[in-house]
Each structure stands twice: as structure tokens, then as C-alpha cells.
Amino acid sequence: MELQRSFLGLLLGFLVLSLTPLSSARFVVEKNSLRVTSPDKIKGTYDSAIGNFGIPQYGGSMAGAVLYPKENRKGCKEFSEFGISFKSTPGALPKFVLVDRGDCFFALKVWNAQKAGASAVLVADNIEEPLITMDSPEEDGSTSKYIENITIPSALIEKSFGQTLKKSISSGDMVNVNLDWREAVPHPDDRVEYELWTNSNDECGVKCDMLMEFMKDFRGAAQILEIGGYTQFTPHYITWYCPQAFTLSKQCKSQCINHGRYCAPDPEQDFSTGYEGKDVVLENLRQLCVFKVVNKTNKPWVWWDYVTDFQIRCPMKEKKYNKECAESVIKSLGLDIKKVEQCMGDPTADSENSVLKEEQDAQVGKGSRGDVTILPTLVVNNRQYRGKLEKGAVLKAICSGFEETTEPAVCLSSDVETNECLDNNGGCWQNKAANLTACKDTFRGRVCECPLVDGVQFKGDGYTTCEASGPGRCKVNNGGCWHDARDGHAFSACTDNGEVQCQCPHGFKGDGVKSCEDVDECKEKKACQCPECTCKNTWGSYDCSCSGNLLYIKDHDTCISKAASGGKSAWAAVWVILIGLAMAGGGAYLVYKYRLRSYMDSEIRAIMAQYMPLDSQAEVPNHVNDERA
Structure with a gap:
């Protein structure tokens, strides 16, 4: 098995x-041209096979000077171990590093050269054969660390052309080349x-x-x-x-x-x-x-x-x-x-x-x-x-x-902008009634993320659900509950006591989500039950009035008289009150006069007694002496 x-x-x-x-399996090698511009003895155009990793400069070209390192010529080790750097100095051409095929992955050779500062890599084949495409290896824990980070272009060249380049470099020539991708795509x-x-x-x-x-x-x-x-x-x-x-x-x-x-x-x-x-x-x-x-x-x-x-x-x-x-x-x-x-x-x-x-x-x-x-x-x-x-x-x-x-x-521009939210809301969650959407237009295209509205964060997958969370949820579309407004009066069924609930407000009945209907308090005899009352229903409430000159007291659902009796009785009561007040005032005035007069009499009698005592009264002590004592 x-x-x-x-x-x-x-x-x-x-x-x-x-x-x-x-038919038989056929793999076509995609090529770019490599043109040697100096020295004159090897000047010309040669084929090279584009590597299947890194970033080739499609539609463009790149000029550089070719270097063949004296050590680590297969590029399987880091060039820093040998004290080698390929970083270009100001005003100098970029460095194209020539390495030999063999002993390690193509991608590893390019990665090591890139870390050392190379701008491009040429890999010389070690056998005479038609050009092949350098591919990246199957990723494992070690290769995945560098394959996705390779950004420089690379190309494989034939063995004979590689030997020509090496010979020219070893003789002291400055080898300048142009990698050209302009015709790589028709x-x-x-x-x-x-x-x-x-x-x-x-x-x-x-x-x-x-x-x-x-x-x-x-x-x-x-x-x-x-x-x-x-x-x-x-x-x-x-x-x-x-x-x-x-x-x-x-x-x-x-x-x-x-x-x-x-x-x-x-x-x-x-x-x-x-x-x-x-x-x-x-x-x-x-x-x-x-x-x-x-x-x-x-x-x-x-x-x-x-x-x-x-x-x-x-x-x-x-x-x-x-x-x-x-x-x-x-x-x-x-x-x-x-x-x-x-x-x-x-x-x-x-x-x-x-x-x-x-x-x-x-x-x-x-x-x-x-x-x-x-x-x-x-x-x-x-x-x-x-x-x-x-x-x-x-x-x-x-x-x-x-x-x-x-x-x-x-x-011609790196500014790639599009507003996909305008078409079918980008396939994201939306609440048309509240004009809310999870669709956000970004540089990379639209994303579906639950919105933040008036300080209230919505949570969900952004595609099918977004629900308000935290305090203030009733402010956003009334928490998804019923709400309505008429004649300047607005009502909402949303209540938030740590958890949003949809309950119809007083004066309404219903599920609180889709509907709340006005309760006819008059018809259901929930108000204006006193004999003198007349009930009129209003949206969300009611009005009660009383017959005659009676006044309606809503808290007690009763009528009371606006006055104790008719017009004449009222005026009689007023006169009685006024006369009463006048009599009280006159009495008070007489009492005041009597007390004042009694006081004055006692004072006069006391003064006169000092000089000629009265027959009916003993001698009054000297007040002045008493005050000095």
C-alpha cells in the first residue's frame, strides 16, 4: 500500500x-540581451536567460561594470567573510558580479551578492549547453528567509561567454556591459x-x-x-x-x-x-x-x-x-x-x-x-x-x-488609485438606512473593516456583520431599534443600560425593532377616567380636558374647580376679606394707641412724683442717684 x-x-x-x-513537454527560456560596450575586443550582443526570481527591469536597461571576485567565486558563502564588498562609489557604474555555477542554489548566489552591494548578478554556466532558466528552490525554513527578499536582477550566461569575460577581466580590462530587457516582452x-x-x-x-x-x-x-x-x-x-x-x-x-x-x-x-x-x-x-x-x-x-x-x-x-x-x-x-x-x-x-x-x-x-x-x-x-x-x-x-x-x-505613475466602494459597496457590509459602510478605499484596493462612527466602534467581519459596541450605541442609527419623528416630536425604542435593548417607549407598543405603534390611551381607557373628563388621543401621548371651568390634573387623573363659586360669590368673598383686613388693622391701631398712651402716662407720673409725690403713692427713689451708684 x-x-x-x-x-x-x-x-x-x-x-x-x-x-x-x-505534443511533448516544452519549456521556453525567456531571454534578454547582454551587450558588452567595452573593451572593443569583446564588444557585441550576447543572449542571457532571465532568472526566475529577483526583479528584472522589464522595459528598461541597466549599465554596469563586471567584477569577478578572487575568492568565493561560486558565491555560495557570504562575501563579507572574505572582506569583499561590491558597493558602488559615487560617480562609478553599478557593480555586476560574475559568479560560477555549481555547489549551491542559484538564488543563494544572487542573495549573497546582493547583500555585498551588487546591482546585478551574472552566473556563468559550467557546461556547454543551451541556456536554461535559473529557478528558485523549493522553499524550506532556510531558503524562505532570502528568496522573497531578492530584489536585484540576475541572468545565466553560456560557459564560453563566461570564459571570455573572465579572461578579459584577468588581463586588467574594464568590462562594461548593458543588460537590456526592452524586448523581453513584445x-x-x-x-x-x-x-x-x-x-x-x-x-x-x-x-x-x-x-x-x-x-x-x-x-x-x-x-x-x-x-x-x-x-x-x-x-x-x-x-x-x-x-x-x-x-x-x-x-x-x-x-x-x-x-x-x-x-x-x-x-x-x-x-x-x-x-x-x-x-x-x-x-x-x-x-x-x-x-x-x-x-x-x-x-x-x-x-x-x-x-x-x-x-x-x-x-x-x-x-x-x-x-x-x-x-x-x-x-x-x-x-x-x-x-x-x-x-x-x-x-x-x-x-x-x-x-x-x-x-x-x-x-x-x-x-x-x-x-x-x-x-x-x-x-x-x-x-x-x-x-x-x-x-x-x-x-x-x-x-x-x-x-x-x-x-x-x-x-507612468506609482499613484494607483481606485474607489471600488462605489460599485456594490465593494461587497462589504453596509447599513443603507444609517448610511454606514465597512468599505474603505485604500492604495491596495478596498478593504472591508467595520467603521468607527461618532465614537462608537463597530465590530464584526466587515463582510456580513458589523455591530456597534461600547457606550453611546443608541446614537448610531438608534442602535438598530425603531425610531420616528412627527410634528416636532421624536421617539426611539433604543435603551442602553450596558446592553442595547429595543423597547417601545411609553405611549407605544410593538417589538421595538421594526415597529412601535401608538397606543390609543383614550380607546383603551388608560387615561381620563374621571366623570368630567374628555380624552383626545395624540401620537405617543394624549390630551385630557374637563367640562365647564374645571381644571385637569394629569398626575391624579381628576378635575378640580378653577374657583370656589360663581362671580358674585367671589366678589363677596373679596369684600369680606377686605373688611376683615380693615377691622383687624383698626383693632391693631387702637391697641397700639392704648399701649402708647399708657406708657406715656406712666412716664409722666414717674417724673412728676419726683417733685411732688402723690397722696396715693410713696416717695419715689432718686433715679439719678441710682444711676450713679
Whole structure:
């Protein structure tokens, strides 16, 4: 069983290059020209093969002086260990380092030269053979640290030309060269056609991470080019097939659909756990069908929204890589799910799938383009792109496919701006009633992030949900509760006592979310119950009035008299009060006069008694003497 599994894994690891019986696998080396400008004895133009990493200067050229180090000539060790630096001095040409092939990865040689200050690297072949493409190794813990950071261009040169350069340098000549990429991509018309061979699997290591990051970064530029009609983009997906003898095996059934016709490797390389290869095939097929559906609506750029949103919302690591999550993304972009499903067909049928069969045919190289054998692969104007999958580098390669002076503005400026939020709200969450959206337009394209409104932070995934959190939530769209205003009166059902609740306010009834209806307090006899009361219902409240001259007291739901009796009684009461007050005042005045007079009499009698005592009174002591004592 282990032998069978190993054999099957080996078979599934190869591309379907034998689907067309008479064709054979063909890899086309993409070349640029290397022109020697000095010394005269070796002046001329030579071919060189563009490295499949770093950043080639598509559409441009680079001049430099070639150096061949005396030590570490294969570049497998860091040049700093030998005290060697290639940093250019002011006014001098950039340094192109010539190293020999062998003993270590091409990418490691270029990385070591870049760290030492080289501007470009030429690798001299060690055998006489046609030029090949220098590719990056399969990433592991050590190589992933430098592969994605290589930014200088590199090229492989033939053994004989390498020996010519070495001989000239050793004789003391200054060897100056020009690396020219201007014709690496042809420009036959005023539109660039390019295709990206990609994969929906996000669990294949560093290469998958780089691909996913590129998709998000490049989306804005790709959509501008497509919307403006400058480019025609087509996505592609590589599929394998299962040999006829193994179509009924457990491994083929887990990795393939349509009875072994279309397969993908197991994402975890483990048949017993996690996702299966057929899960990847189905999502690849779905992404192809999304492109076909949006292309028929003349909006092919929406494909970029789908694939980037799917990466964010449906990752394998979170166990969301499934049909349900994919359909939620499709729905958020306003696409017709039924049309996508119809395009996908029946994956269990023992028959060809027209969409995937077309992809397998497209893998075979045509014209000057070679077979697609690695992922990811970018093809521009039928030439395979070589270099790092990075936004700036790829954009430069695509723009080099335009004739000079015909390129769009995006090619002449780094300011790539687009407002994707204007179309279908970018597929993000929105609340139309409150004019709220999670869509934010950025340099990289739109992102779906829950907003901050009036100090209230919304939280959620930004695609399907955003809910207000923290205090003040009732200020934002009334917390999602019912609210209304009439005749200058406004009511809201939102209450926030640590948690938002929707409760209809006093005078209303309902669920508090969708509706609150006015309560007719008069009809339901909840108010104005006194015999003299007359009730009139108002929106959210009521008015009570009393018959005659009675006054309504709302707190007690009763009527009281505005006065004790009629008009004459009132005036009589007033006269009684006035007369009473007058009599009281007169009495008080008489009492006052009596007391004052009594006091004066007593004082006079006391004074007179000092001089002539009265017969009825004893002698009064001398007041003055008493005061002096």
C-alpha cells in the first residue's frame, strides 16, 4: 500500500502534458540581451536567460561594470567573510558580479551578492549547453528567509561567454556591459494580454503566502488596467489527471473529480486528515466560473474581488475553505450563484468538464510560449514573466508590453488609485438606512473593516456583520431599534443600560425593532377616567380636558374647580376679606394707641412724683442717684 501511495503521489506530481498525444513537454527560456560596450575586443550582443526570481527591469536597461571576485567565486558563502564588498562609489557604474555555477542554489548566489552591494548578478554556466532558466528552490525554513527578499536582477550566461569575460577581466580590462530587457516582452498592439496561472490552495507554504499577498497587492492596479480597456486578463488553473489504473483508489477519489480526470495534490500532503485535493479542484473550478460569469457582464475585474475576498474570509487554517463560505462571498459581490453552479457542472459525473478540459489544453505551450510547469506563472503577451511576483515588478513587465508613448497613466505613475466602494459597496457590509459602510478605499484596493462612527466602534467581519459596541450605541442609527419623528416630536425604542435593548417607549407598543405603534390611551381607557373628563388621543401621548371651568390634573387623573363659586360669590368673598383686613388693622391701631398712651402716662407720673409725690403713692427713689451708684 505504501508503495502504491508513493507511486500515485509521484504520478499526481506531474502536469498533464500528455493530454495531447503528439505534443511533448516544452519549456521556453525567456531571454534578454547582454551587450558588452567595452573593451572593443569583446564588444557585441550576447543572449542571457532571465532568472526566475529577483526583479528584472522589464522595459528598461541597466549599465554596469563586471567584477569577478578572487575568492568565493561560486558565491555560495557570504562575501563579507572574505572582506569583499561590491558597493558602488559615487560617480562609478553599478557593480555586476560574475559568479560560477555549481555547489549551491542559484538564488543563494544572487542573495549573497546582493547583500555585498551588487546591482546585478551574472552566473556563468559550467557546461556547454543551451541556456536554461535559473529557478528558485523549493522553499524550506532556510531558503524562505532570502528568496522573497531578492530584489536585484540576475541572468545565466553560456560557459564560453563566461570564459571570455573572465579572461578579459584577468588581463586588467574594464568590462562594461548593458543588460537590456526592452524586448523581453513584445508589444504587437495597443492592448496587453496577460494571464496568471494560480491556485486557490493557501496551505502550500511560502510560495502560497507570496501568491496570496501578490493577489491582494496587485488587485487595484489590475482593475484599473482592465476597467480602462488597456489589458485583457485571463486567470488559469493547473490540473492533473489520475492514471486509469488508479481511478478507483482511495487516493484518486480524495484528490480528483469527474472520475480521476481533474486532480490536485492533497493540501497537507496527508490523505487521512484535513482538506483533500478535490476540495482545491472544486474551488479552482468555482473561481474559473466566477470569471466566466463576470466576463459575460463585461466586468471581468470583479474576479479579483472574489479571489481576494475568498482568501480573507475562507482560509484553510480557520476551516472555512468550503462551498458555504464561497457562496457567501459570491452573494456579497452581487453575483448570480445559480449561473456559477451551472458553469461548474456535476463534479461526480464520469465525463469531461468543459471548463477544466479547456484549462488542460491551455497548459500546453503555443507559439513562443512554453508549457506551464510551475505555479504561479505569469504570461505577458504570450511570454512567460521571469522574476519576483511583486506588484511593482509585475506592473512594470505588463507596462513594457505597450509601445512607448502608448502606455496608460498607471504605468507612468506609482499613484494607483481606485474607489471600488462605489460599485456594490465593494461587497462589504453596509447599513443603507444609517448610511454606514465597512468599505474603505485604500492604495491596495478596498478593504472591508467595520467603521468607527461618532465614537462608537463597530465590530464584526466587515463582510456580513458589523455591530456597534461600547457606550453611546443608541446614537448610531438608534442602535438598530425603531425610531420616528412627527410634528416636532421624536421617539426611539433604543435603551442602553450596558446592553442595547429595543423597547417601545411609553405611549407605544410593538417589538421595538421594526415597529412601535401608538397606543390609543383614550380607546383603551388608560387615561381620563374621571366623570368630567374628555380624552383626545395624540401620537405617543394624549390630551385630557374637563367640562365647564374645571381644571385637569394629569398626575391624579381628576378635575378640580378653577374657583370656589360663581362671580358674585367671589366678589363677596373679596369684600369680606377686605373688611376683615380693615377691622383687624383698626383693632391693631387702637391697641397700639392704648399701649402708647399708657406708657406715656406712666412716664409722666414717674417724673412728676419726683417733685411732688402723690397722696396715693410713696416717695419715689432718686433715679439719678441710682444711676450713679
